[in-house]
Amino acid sequence: MDIMVDLFSDTGTKPSKEMRQFMAEAEVGDEQLGEDPTVNRLCSMAADLLGKEEAVYLPSGLMANQISYAVHCQPGDEIIMDKTAHPVHYEGGATAVIAGASIRTVPGEHGIFSLTDLVQAVRKTEYHNPLTRVVSVEQTSNLGGGRVWPLERIEEVTKYAREKGLKTHMDGARLLNAVIASGVPARTYGQYFDSIWFDLSKGLGAPVGSVLAGSAEFIEEARFWKQRLGGAMRQAGIIAAGGVYALENNVERLADDHLHARKLAEGISELAGLEIELDNVETNIVLFKVKDNLTEEFANLLLEKGVRVSSLAGYLRAVTHLDVGQKDIDFALEKITETAGEIFK
Numbered sequence: 001m002d003i004m005v006d007l008f009s010d011t012g013t014k015p016s017k018e019m020r021q022f023m024a025e026a027e028v029g030d031e032q033l034g035e036d037p038t039v040n041r042l043c044s045m046a047a048d049l050l051g052k053e054e055a056v057y058l059p060s061g062l063m064a065n066q067i068s069y070a071v072h073c074q075p076g077d078e079i080i081m082d083k084t085a086h087p088v089h090y091e092g093g094a095t096a097v098i099a100g101a102s103i104r105t106v107p108g109e110h111g112i113f114s115l116t117d118l119v120q121a122v123r124k125t126e127y128h129n130p131l132t133r134v135v136s137v138e139q140t141s142n143l144g145g146g147r148v149w150p151l152e153r154i155e156e157v158t159k160y161a162r163e164k165g166l167k168t169h170m171d172g173a174r175l176l177n178a179v180i181a182s183g184v185p186a187r188t189y190g191q192y193f194d195s196i197w198f199d200l201s202k203g204l205g206a207p208v209g210s211v212l213a214g215s216a217e218f219i220e221e222a223r224f225w226k227q228r229l230g231g232a233m234r235q236a237g238i239i240a241a242g243g244v245y246a247l248e249n250n251v252e253r254l255a256d257d258h259l260h261a262r263k264l265a266e267g268i269s270e271l272a273g274l275e276i277e278l279d280n281v282e283t284n285i286v287l288f289k290v291k292d293n294l295t296e297e298f299a300n301l302l303l304e305k306g307v308r309v310s311s312l313a314g315y316l317r318a319v320t321h322l323d324v325g326q327k328d329i330d331f332a333l334e335k336i337t338e339t340a341g342e343i344f345k
Contacts, residue, residue, distance in 0.1 A: 004306035005328045005335075010174075010202040010257075010284060010321035019205065019245045026241035030234055031057065032227070038237030042244050043211060049247070050196055051187030052213035056222050057240055058231055061173045062091050064197035064212040066098045067225040069134060071218060072167040072194070075100030077133035079169075080121045082108040084143035084313070085136065086171060098229070102130060110280055111141025112149050115156045122164055135161040138171040139178050139189065143313055145277075146261070146285030148178040151188065158192040170196040173210075177203055177283040180254040194218065203257055203284060204250045205322045206242035250322065257284040260320040260329045267333040273344030274336075287315040294343055301342065305335040 006012050015023065029035035039057050047055040058064050065087055069079055079095065081087065083105035087095055095101050106117040123129040135157060141147045158168045170189065172178075175198040179186050190196050195214045200206035212222060226232070233239070265281040268274050268288050276288040290298040299311050309318045318332070 002306055003303070003308050005324060005332045006308050007318035007320065007324065007332060008308045008310045010319045013202070013205045013321045013323050015205060015207050015242055016322075018249075019242055022245045023238050023241040026237040028235040028237035031236040031240070032232040032234060036235065036237045036240070038244065039240040042240045042247075045244065045247050046198070046211035047213050049186050050190035050198075050213045052190055052196070053216040054219040055211050055213035056219050056226060057233075057236065057243070058197075058210050058212055058226060059208065059233060061086075061171070061197065061199045061210040062094065063226070063229060063231055064210045065091065065136075065169075065171055066094045067212065067222050067229070068169050068195040068197075068214075069095055069099040069101055069136075070225050071221045072134045072169065073099045073101040074131075074133070076130055077101045078104050078123065078130040079134040079136055080104050080106060080118060080132060081136040082106060082111050082113050082138065082141070082144075084108070084111045084141065085138050086142060086173065087136070089143070101133070104132070108144075110147040111138060111144025112147060112153060113157070114153070115160060118157050118160060122166070132164070132166060134167045134169055136169045136171060137193075138173070140174045140181075140283050140285070142173070142285065145280040145287040146174070146177065146283035147280060148182050148282050151182070151184050154189065154192050167195070168193045172196055172198040174199065174202060174283065176251055177254050177258070180252065181258055181283050195222075200243040200246055203254050203321055204243070204246035206239075206246045208239040209243055211243065253322065254284070257320040257322065257324075258282070260284075260324060260326065261286050261318075263326075264318060264320065264329050264333060268336060271337060271340040273340050284320045286318040286320075287312075288318075289315055291344070298339055298343060301339045302335060305338065307332045307335045 197212040
């Protein structure tokens with residue numbers, strides 16, 4: 001089956017010819033010994049971008065989350081995050097296995113919880129309770145439909161967390177989408193968090209990796225966990241170069257993905273049988289519902305027509321990215337319209 005337009009996820013992006021050439025020419029060394037110049041360059045760029053002392057290059061965002069929790073927590077501690085957050089649903093229970101910590105979820109709205117939610121979730125310190133240790137924020141919110149955490153909300157929840165002596169962590173898988181959509185610099189977000197990372201292999205278009213940043217002390221501890229988890233990548237400059245190229249060339253163009261997502265969402269909003277909240281489409285994720293519990297049937301019919309989307313938590317999710325242009329959005333809308341017409345005659 002030929003997939004003409006792949007909206008399954010922005011993780012499906014492929015490195016461009018120019019990025020591949022840049023990667024092929026990268027200087028390399030043993031990154032675990034600190035001797036790979038391209039990895040070091042990438043980490044310096046990321047630390048500067050996020051306003052942190054140091055950064056470390058990692059194979060995945062999952063590892064960035066789990067290393068952060070392991071550094072911040074002792075076994076038995078508790079981490080607060082939204083009920084839709086990625087570590088709750090898509091990290092294989094890694095928080096329990098690696099950090100030995102538990103997760104307490106809060107009922108935010110579109111992946112964004114309030115100060116009231118946080119205050120109610122922080123445990124009273126007594127021996128019956130696990131110790132609340134970390135507040136974790138996902139930017140943008142995946143299951144929230146790519147919603148951007150407002151800076152004012154971040155200020156509120158992190159201020160309270162600091163007052164309570166808690167560590168703050170940002171799962172910034174799509175942080176740079178939030179930066180482009182909001183106009184808030186990445187280092188402004190970074191100042192509120194003890195640990196923060198962003199993904200290179202989603203909208204930025206690099207093939208591999210994430211970069212985790214924090215204080216020099218935090219990164220030193222993170223390196224121990226990277227080693228324990230098998231994160232040494234040795235001559236990793238070849239893949240890190242994709243991240244360098246992405247930061248130099250692919251950040252501002254994220255705005256195109258947001259425009260494409262908006263056009264797709266507006267087209268879906270006009271179709272009978274489909275439900276979408278246009279106000280929630282802020283970045284590159286479009287969530288919509290299919291009436292009469294026909295979600296899977298709709299997705300399968302759409303795939304037969306050459307358009308792939310994903311099914312998550314009762315929604316269909318379409319994610320725009322650098323491999324999806326305006327003609328692809330037009331084609332996807334045409335096929336979505338055809339499918340809706342066939343099902344809801």
